[in-house]
Amino acid sequence: MASSAEYGQPRSPDDYGAGCPRWMDPEGKHGKVIVLSLKAANDGVLPKNHPFTVGKSIQSLIGDCYTATTEAKGSKYIIKVRKQIHATKLIEMKKLFDGTLVEIVLHPNLNYSRCIVNCPEVNEMSQEEILAELASQGVTAVRRITKMVDKVRINTPSMVLTIQGTTWPQYIYFGALRVATRCYYPTPMLCFGCLEYGHTKARCQSLPRCQNCSAQEHKSDECKETSNCLHCKQGHKPIDRNCPIYQRENEIVRMKTDQGLSFAEAKKLYDSRDSAKSYSNVSKRLNVQLDSKDKEIAGLKVELAALQNQLTAVLNELKKRTYCQCQTKEGSQDKKKDRNKRAKEVSPETINGSDFRQPPLKKVTGGDSGNTEENKNQLTAAQTTIMETSGTINSDTNNDYMSITDESETETLVITKKGKKKIQRHTNGHTNQ
Incomplete structure (x- = not known):
């Protein structure tokens, strides 16, 4: 932010940490932050209702233009104001409104900031000489950054400057040179004895x-x-x-x-953000897992639909084959029933009284006609065509045999109950077998 130093005039240390230049804020409402420390005097303790007691005591002096936090497990208060007059009033306050003795001083650490500058033109100057030249700009300490070269420690152009105020300026003037500043981050405080953090x-x-x-x-x-x-x-x-x-x-x-912030405040803030990050990371990880599961479920659904289609096709094919087998079996059963029916119709029990039509048997002369191959063929033909025979059918009362005589009454086919067959020929009133 613009200030008098950026226009060629010396910069006042009071401008450091201000929310705006002093000429824009004559009342100092947006001035630099001043950090105070409040604790009980004479190593005493604050009252049990100290948040309300301290708040009412400060408000009675300067109003609501301050912020406060605790440190050292609630035994001390960090108070931040932006007006010097408010800081003076609070430093002069010796007791709370309930009579508790307190001590308010400038905070020993939080009223200073550190930055790094790089100016090789002053390498030959000592730290004390540089501090004397920069003291008018609010610099309270200078520390060279050194390095080891061939086991010899030499100076580098970089320096760590400690500046009064809660923020550091954008530039530091080394005489005629304007040098830019950058933030200095100290390393974590690690003890090289017990290896614990927090002390040296x-x-x-x-x-x-x-x-x-x-x-x-x-x-x-x-x-x-x-x-x-x-x-x-x-x-x-x-x-x-x-x-x-x-x-x-x-x-x-x-x-x-x-x-x-103080280290305790920064630690609380980090822990709260770390918890939020952990929850966010868990949520993101769960969302990724859920997405992968959804994709896996979708793929399984596609595979299941394909398997169902294949199963349906197989079931349909089985139904067709079963239907064909049933039709074939029914046809075979029908044919068997027809054969049984026809056999019953030509049996001696059912053939009596039926109308058969049998063509005239061929007359065979010479030899034993009942034993010739031709007569056997005629008998077989007579048996297979017996349903079509139109001759006369006779049988005895006990159905022991059945005789079929042709229309010319020249030949008679005799079928016994045991299935034996013989042909009788009638010539001039005589019967020959």
């Missing part, structure tokens, strides 16, 4: 651990075990930057820096 080795009160296997029984240079992470229990060193716990801590630090 200088303030560690725990037993040291091996930086390879996380054990406390031996030193790191004596370790012969496989790598084991203390935090995620995976097979890598606990100081590995690819560790998911390290990446989580790094993300919290970035969130803290970008939004000007």
Whole structure:
């Protein structure tokens, strides 16, 4: 945002962190954020209804133009205001309206921000000399970024600047040079003694651990075990930057820096977002699984329809074959019934009184006519055509035999009950067999 420094004039430190330039906000309603810390005086404790007590006490002084959160498990308050006069009034407040003694001071950490600048033109200057030149722009500390070259530490053009205020300026002026700034993200605070996050080795009160296997029984240079992470229990060193716990801590630090939060606030915000991401990831994964299941079900339905069509075709073919077999069987049964019926009609019990028509038998002379092959053929012909015979049919009263005499009364066919057949010829009143 435009300010006096961008038009060639020195920039005032009061402009840092402002929502708009001071000439557009004469009352300071959108000025830079000032962070205060409130706690009970003399190592005391806040009252049990401290959210209401603290809120009413602050509101009685400056109204509603503030925001507040807690830290240190609710024993301290972080108060943010944008007017210097509001900050002064709160710092002068020594007790709450119920008489509880309190102490309000500028927050030791959140009223400062850090940025990185790159200016190779000042490589030969010391940190103290650079700080003296940049102090008028709100810079309170300068730290060189160095690197090792052939076991010798040398300066780089990059520097970390600590600036008073909750935000850093877009540019820093190194005399006649305007140098752009960028955000500085500190690395997660990891103790190289106990390998826990949140403090440094200088303030560690725990037993040291091996930086390879996380054990406390031996030193790191004596370790012969496989790598084991203390935090995620995976097979890598606990100081590995690819560790998911390290990446989580790094993300919290970035969130803290970008939004000007305390570490506890940033951690709560990260956990809430992580829970939302987890639910979102689960929902997306379930949706993908459901889509795949739907596609699989659709494919199974197509296969089932094809199998049903094949089954229907097979059933129809079986029905046709069964119908043909039934027709053939019925036809065979009908033919058998006809043969049985015809056999009954020509039996001695049923043939009496029937009208048969049999052609005249051929007269055979010489020899034994009953034993010749020709007579046998005539008998067979007579048997097969007996239903068509038109001669005279006689039988005895006991149906022991049946005789058929032709129209010329010259020949008679005799059929006994046992099926024996013989031909009688009548010549001049005599009967010859």
